[in-house]
Amino acid sequence: MIKNLRGLSKRFFISNKWITIPSIIAISLSILLITSLMNFSINSENNLKKKTLEKFGAFEIQCGYEMDSSKRITKGFLLETSSLEGIDKISPVIVEGIDININGINTYTVGIENDELSKSKYKYNSDIEENTIIINKQLADTLKVNEGDNVLVNGHENKVIEIYKDKTYSSNSINIAIMNRKSLKEILKFPEEANYMMVKVQNDDGISKVSKELINLDKDLRVEVFQEDKDLLENINSMQYFIGFLGVLVFIMCGIFIVSNLQGYIYKYTKDFSVIKAVGGSSFQVFITVLMQTMMINITGVFSGTILSFLICKLFLTSFEYYYLPALKIALIGFLIIQIVLLIPVFKTSRILPLKAMAKNDNVEFKHIKLMKYIMKGSLIVGIILILSCIIAADKNSFLHGIGGFLCIYLSSFLFVMIYINKIFRLLMKPLRFIIGRSGEVSMKMLIPQVKKNSILILAITTMIIITTIGGSFVKLITFNNEQYYRKEYLTNIVLTCDYELNYGTTLKLINDVNEIDDTVASVMTEGGTTTIIRNDSKKNIGFSLGNLEELKKQGLIKKFDGDAKNKVIISEEYAKENNIVVGEKLKFIAPKFENEENVIYAEGYKEPEYEYNLEVSSIEDDKLMNRKPVLIDISNTKLVDDISGRLNKMYIDTTNKNIDTLLNGKIQEYQGIKWASLDTVLTETNKEIEERWSFFKLALIILDCSMVFGIITSIKNNINSNRKEYALLRCMKFKQKDLTKMIITQSIVFLLIGDILGVAIGTIGSFIVSISDGGTTIIFPDYTTLILICVCSIMLVLFCIFPDIQKIQKEKLILELNQEEL
Template sequence: MKTIYGVALRLFKTNKFIVFSSVFGIAVAVCLFITIVLYAESAKKTVSQEIKDLYGEMDLYVEYTQETESTFYRFLEKTPEIEEISKVIVTQAQVDSLQADIYTVGVENDSLAKSRYKFNRDLNNKSVVMNESLAEALNLKVGEQVKIEQKTFILTDIISDLKETGIAPDRMIFSRESVLSFIHEQKEYDTPPTYIVMIKTLQNIDFMALSNKIIENNSDVKVTIVEEDEFLKSNINSLTIFVKILSIIVLCVTSLLIVSNFDLLLYKNKNQLAILRSIGATAKQLVVIIFVQSSLINLTGVLFGFLLSWGSQQFMHGWLEKLFSFTTSSVMFDIKAALFIVAASAIIIQLFLMIPLFKVVKILPLKVIQENESLDFSYKKNRKKMGKLIGIISILLLIAGAVVPDDGKSVGVILGASLLLLISIFTLFPIYLPEILKRVLPFLQRILGKESYIAIKNLLPQVRKNTFIILTISMLIMIAVFGSVILKTIQQNELNQLKRDYPTSIVVSSRLMYESSINPEELLQKITELPNISAASTVSTMFEAEFLNEEKPLPFSYALADLEGLEKQGIISSIERNNRDIIVISNDLAERFELKIGDHMNLGLYSEEQQRILPINDFVVGGISQIHRGDAYLDWSNQAFRNEFTTFHKLFVTPTHSASTLAALNDLKKQYPELQVNSYRETVEQATEMFYQRWSIFIVILASIFILVLAGTFSTLINNIYSKRKEFAVLRVMGVHPIGIMKVIMTQIITYVLIGLCLGTLAGLILTFSVLVIDQTPLAINYTLIFLVGGGMLLMSVILSIPVSIKLSRQSVSEELTKDNK
């Protein structure tokens, strides 16, 4: 038995590189599995933290009527599922110096309210908390006094603005008693106050069941579950899809890495076992050899993979955070989960290694050697038919998922169809690859010479061997494409939303809206007289008008605007002017009312006195453009469309020097305290920072997976080169010089990488497109990153191949010829 163990261990002495590459392949695979599981768990925590950052400790909130407050509150206190409740009132309060109503919240001094509204100090009947821009407009600091609703309050805290969502809204926070006093003293409200109770539940409570229980007690209430927030649900859905697809990709990549790295090991083992059988080794002895060799390689690999995953979590994440200049939420290394993955991986890989070798024990040695030397896939015709069939089915499913109305099942249909399409592509790819290479051969011979021609020619009969390495590279690129496009699309959509709020780089707005007393013409003149301003234009608050067509009046929203200024700034497209009154409409309104430039619109306004729509004037559509807000712009000169509530709303500034212009506009706020000055650049910076905070864990984990797969891919590339040592020796016997051998090796590596890049990019775009079809979102492809990844991988592959090719070109020809075909 000692001799059998010696024979088993001799593999490690005579084939050090093969053993090392196999161990490394297992380590990368196990590390990837652990990383993706920890990532999925961490991603859930990230979403939970995002919910907590937005809503605090609250799990749901209930809107109720004041009449039922006492009985409803007693019911909530007696409900066993509820841990904590906090009452809130939402209304408006007037700041005396602004003569304007500001969004106001009345809260209690408990942890639930503080976590939701982000203030720290307890509030009393003389306290108020404001957002940063409102405090700045009122020239207030913490500890100073301000008059609100003709009462004096002390500013006890300043909370940050929410500029990453666009132009920051103003907010004031009082004690609940203070807001109740406002309500009792006021007689009329434009908007009645809203009474809310925030609820924190015990752990592991069914929110939907609790909601139903609350509604059963009082049918007049409105219950909102925090986790049902549309924005958060969208993020959770994106996260779920992202994790599932990334998990599938990682599973495929690890499978390819194991298969490609074990290809040479299994080949060696099968040959050796066939020889041992032919010289009289028993089945029992072969089983011992198989078990010893596979167990040692497997255990070493999974142990190294465990250490590698722990090391990457401890050190690589920190390095990537410094590289990308952001911090991520902490990812705890769950040792129990990691050990479970290690054990499961070890069992699966052990079976993967032993099952093919057990077959050797049952068949004749000659048959083993014949099958081992097979260079092509078996059942080629059936694979071709199956690949085409799967491709047709996937395309039909994609069309069905995109066209059929969404009933909640289209998401699964589209994802399933996308995966089937990728399976079809990867199934048909190795079948058609030789035909593609044959067509390229004549061009390569003319351009790159005979060595490159020989290099590609030798690839043609080795379809199975070459397919694994190309698919591994394509999977690596698919991860880069999928991850970068998804993140770029999400970021671009957020920036597009901000761009709609900022037609110019600086936007000046009134925080008073319909209560503004600013003269728009006067403000426009003062701002245009400031230095470093090339153009400016104003827009009023919005109102509703009626398009009096032949059938029935059609309502739409409009604002008065400086049309000439907007056109000069490029905010609206060129206007076709004539002697008639001009209206500029949005693309959406033009499509909705089936209008084009030059069409007439007879407009009317609803009269409160006469309780009917009165015709006002006939207008000509002078332009169809992107409207900042609403459906149409009319010029300020149309007096018939101005009323007592027509006030200044926004002023769009095109500066020649942003910094000095912002400083001048902030000085102007001393004269007009109601003004808000917002910079697109600053808002984008804040939104970008928030984006990286929200998605940092995804970026870091994606980068970690990419680096690990890249290491595995390079290991596979070197393995592939070493498997062709005999082929290179034959070329040297035929008169190919060492430089020619280097050229052959580099040509094959570049061919692998280029084909893998093209296939991976195509697969990544298909996968990404199918995911984004679900949300009807346009793709934002990060071409720079894709080219950098592709170019970097190509360059690193060439650099890596140089020392290997030099070493192989200097080996003894006679010794190399004695090597087997791998």
């Protein structure tokens, strides 16, 4: 016997499991998704900082003087720095980029101490003593030395104790040597202790204070704080924007879950409590009863969702830390919001007359359709304007404008579904009748009166696909940007450079040898120099590069031209734009005139080269091809060539010869110091790193998708259960069992397909917004193959999960089913 309101609440809670269980699941999944996203966001930002700062080293500040500065770090300055409050450790370094020659090769060299800061910065393992050296693999390959061999460093013999592999994927990567600071100081006769210093602080909060104190010690000291690194801050801001963008969608998704599954609860108890009021119950008693019930549902859902998010983090995202306090805060806020959502309609019901409550409850259509149409059209127009503005004005605010535009279109699509969903169902009636018979038509007719339920369920599916689409596009964008970065350097699949300074004659011989390899075309770009251009009776000194234009044309690196390449010139886009130069224009080049430099002894009979060339502009090319020079001239114009201008800078190689690496290796003996890298190899290695770095993000997306699919299954099962009375009426009308099965399956597939199609369409717009988030102009299209696979799998999983419910409905006694409440 029920003796009090608590007993009544408990009885309602237990006896209506078809309403309470889906409601608990909806709340649980919502809390799971929100806490998981919060945890993912914090971990993502911390991991990005950690990975980026690991590249710099296990310290927070580096400082020193410019290479061309006469200032050096003295012993007194080191003592003064180490005495500053907040500093944990310092490590002085000598950096020399020019004056160190190892076995004939100029090498970037650093002199360091044996401490953790140096090892973290330069990524080596061994302790460096006097007369020992560590070199990178590139230098070791060039010198053909192994660990244990000796090399000459400016004539001083040093033993190679370690060869480390640096992660610079580039044909322009540099040779690096690491030595004991004392040894390098003696070789260079370095006047002081160092020109560079690494600083580790005791507490991250004190970084800013320490950096200011270092600047106060010497205004000429260049101080760099890694946590203030521009690229790091831009990456963090981009990630925060994206996670915030994703967070808005997940919050909307959670709201849809809750509304979709709790609408049955609100409908059921609004009707029941109106009956209680009709038999003498007070508004206060109704309110307290529903408060107890909603708190039971809410507490159970919030608690289980929080526990689930913890378990998923520990089981699947093992590299992530679980942040308990933020998770508890999110759970508490979620509890309060959901409680308010549950209580508002019942609080209103408790204050109105029972008959009005029932009449209001039976209204399943949306009100204010005209207003909704105005809002829909207005949101669509505002969204288009914001997206166009972010395309036209590609600045740092473009991504925010794009997000605003996307959310407006997102809102517009929601309203579109709510307003026109019945028309969509009516359009599907005839095709479905033709395809599967009468059950197809009846399935649509049953859905038409239930506008609120149907639109909310479709929007839940739509949001799931949007989140998946945009999340996948974000990872795709990162990979694309990586490829674009290396494609700017690798204009052909193979780029060859040389550590030695190959002179003009040797460069020509090398290019001829490479072009003799079967199925191979190679072009060359030299260091170039300075020439004088005469145009409109004015003279101007400009930089030039030399290249074999015929081969560049064959490779498609420059536009095709007619005539002799010797009489042609290529102009960079920037220079052509600044000086209004057009294709076909004739330009005159003469030898530049320079004043003889003081303190320079010129050979007897020295005479500056003289030449005059009238060259036609055959094409205007992208600056990335021009070797940072405004003019590219054919290498056959030999009067432009001297010891510097003819040196090899880059060789671009196109080949289909599978043995190209072996054949190029055979040239190393003749052309010592040549090195090359393949674009395919570089992209494979760097994309592998991206995959490893962002695998946790993909896993998080999979977990979110699985949670959302489960929520959609719960919503559809709840929807089926709420229509049990209608199904029973159809059974009374001799509706066959197979027809009932086809009808329910058809309804579920229609829900999923409409949601999937709308989700892919809006998600494609979201992917476009993501693609322009960093000022890019290339549109990133989603991976439609994966999306189709997800859609198909979700349909199959839903059908598999709802099949037991269909079987159960068909077997239940008609008298019991007809007594079911309409929800």
